[in-house]
Amino acid sequence: MKKPSAHEALIYLMVVTSASDRDMTDIELARIGDVVRTWPIFEGFDPAKLVKVAQDCQKLLHEDGGMQAVIGIARQVVPLHLHETAYAAAFEVAAVDLEMRMEELRVLQLLRQELAVDPLTVAAIERANKARHRSLT
Template sequence: MALSTQDALIYVMVVTASSDEGISDHELAVIASLIERSPVFDGFDIARLEKVANDAVDETNKTGLDGVLDLAFAAIPKRLHDTAYALAVEVAVVDVQLPQEELRLLEMVRDRLEVDRLVTAAIEASARARMRKA
């Protein structure tokens, strides 16, 4: 099954959110917010989010983490690899503390998408700065 680029980006966010045992309502709300405000999702019907998220979880259960990531990465053009990584980071930092599982997943995403280390460091620093509390 081939995914659209938008669905593939959602798969990456869902897999990131579920890497620490499950997707919280807060993480799902962040994913919805990212979809609503990110230009890469222009034209995406937000009513489809639940179905796409469930499909991502089903695919993970069926093919495992590597299988679902292979499927998603195949549908993401190289010019959007840094975008995919940035979206994954945004979902990962929702909980403020990053468990080992999420850190490993982010490393896997970074390496498999071949995103430059300086770019990933900038994305991570930016996300940390946005999540700080006063």
């Protein structure tokens, strides 16, 4: 398998977060699609390739040490100045259903460590995301 692009690696992180509890919900999959179509970081990426990229990630995850391999790939190909954005994209997927399972929290913890996102930035990303998902009811 060829080395994935930074776009593909960002998608891998969202897929890993969604798949961490072995239940990729429709709402999580829809959010991945929304992020890919609307976030500036994905300018130039063809959304028609999303399914293929997610399938490639799933193949990697099924190998021994798959999750660590996916995170390692992302750490290598996503530029350092975009590691915070990578964490924000993963958190976006985890938070979309308004409940985080232990497995998702563990993946987010690994991402924070591997991508070296500082605690204040993590808190700001998480707080902004939670605020964005609140409703009037």
